[in-house]
Amino acid sequence: MMKPRLAVHKFTSCDGCQLAILNMGEELLTLADLVDIVHFAEAGPVEPEAQVDIAIVEGSVSTPDELERIKRVRENSNCLITIGACATTGGIQALRNHQDSSQWVSDIYPQAQFIQSLNTSTAIREHVRVDFELWGCPVNSRQVKAMLRSLLFGVSPIDEKSSLCLECKRQQNPCVVVTKQEPCMGPLTRTGCGALCPHFGKACFACYGPSETVNSHSLVKRYQGFGVSKEDMIRRFNHIQNNAAAYKESVINIARNFDE
Amino acid sequence: MDLYYLPRSGFSQLIDVLRNHAETIMVPKAQDGAMVFSELDPGEEIEAGWQEVQDAGRYSLEKTESPRWFKWATGPQALKPIVYPPREALWRVEKQGITFESVPESVPATAIIGVRACDLAALSLLDKHFLGSQFPDTAYKSRRDSLFIVAVDCARSAATCFCVSTGDGPSATQGFDIALSELEDGFVLRSGSARGESLLKGFSRANERQITLSEKQVDQAISMQTRQLPAQDLRSLINKSLESDAWEAIAARCLSCGNCTSVCPTCFCHSESALAELDGSSSTQYREWDSCFTQSHSYIHGIVIRSETATRYRQWFTHKLANWHEQYGRSGCVGCGRCISWCPVGIDITQEVATLNGN
Amino acid sequence: MVTNPQSPYLPKTVEVVERIQETQTVFTLRLRFIDEGFSEQYRFQPGQFNMLYLYGVGEIPISIVSDPDGLPFIDHAIRVVGRVTKGMAKLKKGDRLGLRGPYGQGWPMDLARDKNLLVITGGLGCAPVVSAINYVIERRADFNKLTIMQGVKLPSDLVWRSRYEQWSQIPDTEIYLAADEGAANWPWHVGRVTELFDRMSLAPDTVAMLCGPEGMMRVCIKELVQRTIKEEFIFLSMERNMQCAVGSCGHCQFGPYFVCKDGPVFCYAKVKQLLAIKGV
Numbered sequence: 012m013m014k015p016r017l018a019v020h021k022f023t024s025c026d027g028c029q030l031a032i033l034n035m036g037e038e039l040l041t042l043a044d045l046v047d048i049v050h051f052a053e054a055g056p057v058e059p060e061a062q063v064d065i066a067i068v069e070g071s072v073s074t075p076d077e078l079e080r081i082k083r084v085r086e087n088s089n090c091l092i093t094i095g096a097c098a099t100t101g102g103i104q105a106l107r108n109h110q111d112s113s114q115w116v117s118d119i120y121p122q123a124q125f126i127q128s129l130n131t132s133t134a135i136r137e138h139v140r141v142d143f144e145l146w147g148c149p150v151n152s153r154q155v156k157a158m159l160r161s162l163l164f165g166v167s168p169i170d171e172k173s174s175l176c177l178e179c180k181r182q183q184n185p186c187v188v189v190t191k192q193e194p195c196m197g198p199l200t201r202t203g204c205g206a207l208c209p210h211f212g213k214a215c216f217a218c219y220g221p222s223e224t225v226n227s228h229s230l231v232k233r234y235q236g237f238g239v240s241k242e243d244m245i246r247r248f249n250h251i252q253n254n255a256a257a258y259k260e261s262v263i264n265i266a267r268n269f270d271e
Numbered sequence: 272m273d274l275y276y277l278p279r280s281g282f283s284q285l286i287d288v289l290r291n292h293a294e295t296i297m298v299p300k301a302q303d304g305a306m307v308f309s310e311l312d313p314g315e316e317i318e319a320g321w322q323e324v325q326d327a328g329r330y331s332l333e334k335t336e337s338p339r340w341f342k343w344a345t346g347p348q349a350l351k352p353i354v355y356p357p358r359e360a361l362w363r364v365e366k367q368g369i370t371f372e373s374v375p376e377s378v379p380a381t382a383i384i385g386v387r388a389c390d391l392a393a394l395s396l397l398d399k400h401f402l403g404s405q406f407p408d409t410a411y412k413s414r415r416d417s418l419f420i421v422a423v424d425c426a427r428s429a430a431t432c433f434c435v436s437t438g439d440g441p442s443a444t445q446g447f448d449i450a451l452s453e454l455e456d457g458f459v460l461r462s463g464s465a466r467g468e469s470l471l472k473g474f475s476r477a478n479e480r481q482i483t484l485s486e487k488q489v490d491q492a493i494s495m496q497t498r499q500l501p502a503q504d505l506r507s508l509i510n511k512s513l514e515s516d517a518w519e520a521i522a523a524r525c526l527s528c529g530n531c532t533s534v535c536p537t538c539f540c541h542s543e544s545a546l547a548e549l550d551g552s553s554s555t556q557y558r559e560w561d562s563c564f565t566q567s568h569s570y571i572h573g574i575v576i577r578s579e580t581a582t583r584y585r586q587w588f589t590h591k592l593a594n595w596h597e598q599y600g601r602s603g604c605v606g607c608g609r610c611i612s613w614c615p616v617g618i619d620i621t622q623e624v625a626t627l628n629g630n
Numbered sequence: 631m632v633t634n635p636q637s638p639y640l641p642k643t644v645e646v647v648e649r650i651q652e653t654q655t656v657f658t659l660r661l662r663f664i665d666e667g668f669s670e671q672y673r674f675q676p677g678q679f680n681m682l683y684l685y686g687v688g689e690i691p692i693s694i695v696s697d698p699d700g701l702p703f704i705d706h707a708i709r710v711v712g713r714v715t716k717g718m719a720k721l722k723k724g725d726r727l728g729l730r731g732p733y734g735q736g737w738p739m740d741l742a743r744d745k746n747l748l749v750i751t752g753g754l755g756c757a758p759v760v761s762a763i764n765y766v767i768e769r770r771a772d773f774n775k776l777t778i779m780q781g782v783k784l785p786s787d788l789v790w791r792s793r794y795e796q797w798s799q800i801p802d803t804e805i806y807l808a809a810d811e812g813a814a815n816w817p818w819h820v821g822r823v824t825e826l827f828d829r830m831s832l833a834p835d836t837v838a839m840l841c842g843p844e845g846m847m848r849v850c851i852k853e854l855v856q857r858t859i860k861e862e863f864i865f866l867s868m869e870r871n872m873q874c875a876v877g878s879c880g881h882c883q884f885g886p887y888f889v890c891k892d893g894p895v896f897c898y899a900k901v902k903q904l905l906a907i908k909g910v
Contacts, residue, residue, distance in 0.1 A: 041550045160547050166687050166717040169544070173529070173565040176615075180533030181357035181560050183307065185347050188615040189330045190304035198528035198615050212303055223566050224527035224580060233328070233616045361639045369643050369685055369726035373636050404891070406638040406876040513907050540880030543873045547686035554686040556639070558879070568881055571869050572711040582909030590883060597886030 015064040015163070018050035020084050022070025022077050023104060023132060027149035028095035029053045029069055035152050045163060064089045065162055071097040073104060073132040085139035092158065092168075093135045096148035096251050100220060103148075104132040105254035134254065143168050147203050148218040148251045154203055172201045174222040175215055179206035187214050194234040196247055199225045199257075220252040227261035231269070241269040273468075276477035278457035279338065285421075285449075285460075286311070288470050293382035293419050297353070299346065301332055306346035308353070308383060317384070325429035325608065328617030341385055341453045344429040345607055349390040351536050353383065354397060354414045358559040361410075361543070365553050374555065376410060382419040386447065388440030389432075389607035391422060393536030395446050399599045400539050419466070422447035426488035428495040431608030433621055436499035439605040441492035452485035459485040498611075498621045500592075500604065501628060509593040512627050513585065521623060522580035524616055529562030531610035531618070532587060537595075537603045540568065563587050588623065638876060641683045641728030642668055646721050647703060655710045656789045657719060658695065661729060662702050669702045676761035677736030677867060677895045681875045682706060682718070683728030690714045691872040691890070693758040694732065697768050704729075707757040707789070733875040734894050737762045738865060742837040746774045748859075750850050752781040752823055752842030756789060758867040758894065759841045767800060777830060779806045781823025781846065785813040806830065827853045834858050839895075841867035848905060851898055864898035866905075885910055 019029060033054060035042065048054065049061045059080075066088035072081055085091055096102045107115065108131045117123040135141055145154050145168070154171075161168040175197040179186070187193045187209050196217035197209060208215050231244055245265050248258040277285060289296055296311040301321050311317070320335045322342040335342065360374040401411040425432075425441035434440030443450040448467035452459040459477045462468035477485075501508075532538040542561035547554035561568060563586045569576035577583045595603030604620070611619045648660040659682075663669035674680075674694055683689040690712075696705035710719045721727065739762065747766060749759050766773045778797060782788050788807065798805040806829065812820035819826055823846070838854055840847045847866050854864055870882035870889040882889035885904040887896070904910050 038549050045550065156549050157546075160549055160551070160686070161713075163551060164547070164686050164717060165720055166684075166713050169713070173562070173567065174527070176528040176530050177533060177560070177562055177565070180530060183348055183352060183357065185303045185305035185307070185330070186530065186613055186615065189328055189613050190332075192329070195615075198526040198530075222528075224564075226524075226526045226580065229524045229616050230526060362637055362641075364641075364683075364685065364728065366685060369728065371641050371643065371728060373640055401878065404877050406878075408878060409637055510903075513910070539878070541873075542879065542881070543689060545686055545688050551686060556683075556689070558874075561879070561881070563880070568871065570871050572709070576870070577909050579909070585909070586883070589885075594883070594886040598888075 014045065014047045016049050016061065017046040017065045017067070018058075018061055018063040018084075018088065019048070019053070019067045020050070020059070020069070020080075021052065022068060022081065022098065022135070023073040024070030024095065024097040024102065026053060026069070028098075028147075031094070031150045031152045031155045032067075035156065038152075038156065042159065046159075060087065062087050065159075066091045068093050068098050068135050069095055071101045071104060071132045071134060072138055073129050074127050075129060076127065078129070078138065081135060081138050090142045090162065091135075091139065092143045092145060092162075093141055094145045094147075094150045094155065096146070096218065096220065097132070098135045099144045099146055100252050101132045101134050101254035103251050103253070106249065107132060108254065132254075143170075146201055146220045151204065153205075171203045172223040174198050174224070175200045175202050175204070175206055175209075175219070178202045179209045182206050182210055184209045187212060188233075192237045194237060194239050194244070194247065198222075198230055199227055199261075216250060217247065217258070218251045220255045221257035225257040225261065227257075228264060228268070231261070231265055235269065241265065244269065272461055273471070274477040274482055275460040275471050275474040276457060276481050277460055277474055282458065284474075285470075289382040289384075289419065289421070292380060292466070292470070294379040295381040297381060297383040299341070299343065299385045304332055305330060306332065306343045308346070308349065308385070322427070323429060325431040325612045326617075327431070327611050327619050328614055330612045338455060339426075339453055341423045341451075342427060344425055344427060344432055345387060345389070345609060347534050347609065347613055349386060349536060350383070350394050350418075351397065353381065354394070354411055354418070355401070355539065358557055359410065361556045361558055363553060363555050366551060376413070378413045378417045380417045380419070382421060384421040384423075386420050386422045386443075387425060387607070388422065388443045389434045389605040390536055391420070391443055391446035392434075392437075392439035392605040393607070396537045396595075396599055396601075396603060396605070397539065403599075420447045420449075422450040422463070424450065424452045424485070424489055425492040426453060428492045429608060429612070430497060431611045432496050432606065433498040433500060433608060434606030435493050435496050436502065437602065437604055437606035442489045452488065454481060454484050454488075457481075498608065498619070500606070500621055500624055504596065505602070505624065506593045506596055508628060509589055513589070515627065517623070517627050518581040518585045520626075521584050521618065524618055525580050525584050526616060527564045527580045527583055528615065529564040530613050530615060532562040532564060533560060534609040534613040535591070536605065536607060536609065537591070538562075542567065563590070588620070591620075592624070639730070639874065641681070641689070641730045643726055644704075644729040646723050646725045646727070649721060649723055652707065653786075653789050656707060657710075658705050658707045659718070659721060660696075661704050661706065661727070663729070664726070672701065672704075672732075674698055674704070674732035675736035676739060676765045677758055678732035678734050679758075679875075679894065680704070680706065680729050680731030681733070681872075683730075684714050684717045684721075685727065687717045688714045689728070689873070691733070691875060693761065695757055695760045695764065697761075697764050699768065707760065709757075731875065733890055735892065737765075737839055737895050738837070738897075739765055741863075742766075742839075743772050744774065746777070746833050746836040748777045748779070748832065748836050748838045750779045750823070750838065750840045750842070750847075752846035752850075753783075756780060756841060759839055760790070762839050763797065767797070770800065770802075774802070775833075776800070776803045777806065778803070779808075779823060779826055781808045781810075781842075783810045785809045785811070785816040804830065824849050824853050827857065832857050832859060834860070836863065838864045839867075840865070844905065851905075861899040861902065862897060865895050866898060866901070867894045868896055868901070869894065
């Protein structure tokens with residue numbers, strides 16, 4: 012039987028999510044037995060225009076070239092999976108969507124005319140059909156393996172979208188909100204990271220994006236009681252997953268209702 | 272009942288006899304800002320003086336000068352994760368021939384010191400759930416049978432405690448091998464099982480003064496409780512309120528995060544999932560704590576039965592306070608107050624019952 | 631130190647004896663245990679279900695549709711809706727999967743004996759009642775009149791069309807079908823399934839068995855009660871998320887009941903109040 016063909020495409024990103032594949036260790040060899048990795052520039056093989064069964068896309072669309080390239084990736088693949096915050100919501104760089112980013116470019120680069128950049132950074136889903144999205148910043152090997160294993164079994168991967176709190180409590184971490192009055196984003200953040208930050212006593216900063224139920228009004232009110240300022244509260248939503256719909260809406264609501 | 276006395280300085284004698292029965296001894300320790308049960312290393316002593324301040328959405332530990340080891344009332348967890356771990360393997364399957372096999376688990380005989388009356392009431396409810404059915408849960412049973420329980424009567428209640436109103440505390444009445452009442456200078460001990468009695472036989476008897484002091488402490492813990500559930504069975508109140516507006520009002524505050532169900536010592540919901548090796552050669556079936564506050568909890572073929580927080584909170588509340596009666600012969604709430612303290616936004620079940628009751 | 635004895639959750643290996651494509655989205659898997667010794671012990675009642683495990687993917691509850699006398703073969707009708715069923719759709723003859731069961735309370739076939747039986751199904755989920763229909767047809771003389779009603783959205787949603795045609799040939803058996811929208815090859819009623827009640831005569835000692843969407847069951851039960859069918863004679867098969875099938879995982883709760891062990895078949899008199907409230 013022919014092995015499924017796999018490509019890993021990079022768009023605007025830090026490459027950190029690709030490490031979830033590269034850092035699989037010995038299991039990377041297992042993966043190479045299971046699939047033909049035909050394009051994965053960071054690992055070696057380069058064949059960006061190859062027809063594949065599975066295309067894994069990291070990064071957001073933020074340049075004119077990427078606008079075109081994502082269409083070809085879609086045409087060339089049976090199944091397109093996005094990995095990470097950039098590909099799934101636009102990433103931290105989507106903060107530019109609310110600003111005049113051409114001004115930033117000319118402020119930073121001495122010869123701005125060589126920089127080809129869109130005014131926005133957007134999720135892959137806003138440009139082409141996406142079969143599955145793996146959330147996280149960065150995603151981890153456990154998620155990538157579970158996703159690939161499901162695809163190899165011929166079934167859709169599992170969308171892990173319940174609140175981080177459940178995983179945090181399964182690890183029996185005493186809650187940082189309750190014990191330290193720290194404004195943890197866990198109750199509004201989807202699971203998947205293994206409750207990494209709360210496990211080390213740190214408040215979650217929502218790098219995995221919105222959970223299935225986001226009641227930011229109630230949580231923000233609570234954190235207001237801890238003395239968290241409006242600006243600080245907005246920053247916690249306007250962060251890595253700033254372009255996720257539920258967080259964007261939360262920011263609007265905080266701006267409107269915080270002082271009431 | 273025979274009551275014995277052990278001075279604090281002689282407590283190691285009890286530890287020594289427990290070591291003859293148990294491979295592991297678990298004691299309360301202050302960790303990450305909360306009292307948790309953790310293994311007692313040889314030569315290690317239980318730390319004195321810790322007590323906690325609890326309120327809706329708050330838990331903070333403070334170290335006092337007191338020589339007492341059990342001044343604190345409750346931690347975020349007690350027996351539930353020991354008998355019913357947050358995640359466990361159920362069985363394994365090999366791809367070759369699709370053959371299934373149990374996952375053997377070695378369960379060490381464990382003595383746990385410092386279990387509260389509310390935790391014992393919760394354990395007996397978990398026993399009914401996991402062992403009382405036509406298909407007893409063998410993994411739960413192994414862990415349950417390996418437990419030797421040393422309970423302690425509460426001398427103090429946290430502001431979130433309401434076990435008096437549920438009839439489950441503050442002193443231990445059932446489900447323990449040995450129960451302690453902690454005084455400043457030592458412990459009044461009593462047995463609750465034949466093996467507990469055999470361990471205590473050699474200790475000296477408690478005197479009148481010690482017994483009176485221990486009784487007074489329980490009265491003190493009772494008088495400290497400010498929260499309560501109504502004494503009557505709440506079934507009729509809840510069942511006639513299923514379509515009340517109250518659920519929407521709670522949903523405006525509720526995060527649907529599942530913290531309450533995770534810390535509740537009687538919540539038993541769990542989900543199952545398959546974790547296959549990447550090469551596809553074998554797969555292990557796991558179960559892990561789930562919550563009625565997730566979408567997937569009520570998912571059937573494309574429909575989420577409880578898609579709104581209001582119906583999810585109603586499910587939790589109705590199950591805990593009404594349906595448990597039908598399922599296990601009593602309310603599922605033991606008055607430990609954990610769901611109040613550990614709710615990130617401080618939703619208070621006793622207050623919500625009062626609201627529903629028109630108060 | 632003690633070691634766990636065998637888990638009650640451990641499935642047994644079964645083999646696909648036959649795979650039948652019923653409609654575009656429904657297929658039947660005929661299964662048989664690999665362990666013949668176990669196969670001989672296995673018994674079930676119409677209306678009960680098994681947990682089927684697809685290797686590496688997951689376990690789901692599936693109703694048994696075949697006859698208890700059809701053992702050692704056990705038929706499961708499966709609709710492709712979710713992750714596991716989508717994977718199961720790819721199984722072929724000779725493939726293996728896991729099975730544990732049977733679980734739950736089945737249809738009250740003893741109560742229905744020597745009485746009229748009305749079977750009502752709606753939507754696409756008619757598998758649980760098919761077992762009851764098959765049971766009656768195999769033992770036709772034990773039951774009085776058999777009436778089968780089914781409502782579908784589109785004519786193409788009707789599963790087992792040919793079987794309905796066969797069933798309508800069986801003595802003392804009436805078939806009433808309705809589709810919300812008509813089509814050229816649809817000789818039956820176009821409209822709501824409840825409109826069919828006016829066309830039939832229901833004897834008071836009729837036992838009714840229903841399955842399908844809760845809304846549809848609610849309206850049909852209302853009609854039945856108006857037509858003086860006793861609440862104690864109305865039975866329905868409920869659906870909830872099930873992961874353990876033994877009343878442990880908590881997902882299938884329906885009020886105080888665990889659908890997996892107290893159901894899936896419930897007497898209407900028992901669940902009347904619960905059925906009226908959304909989101910229970």
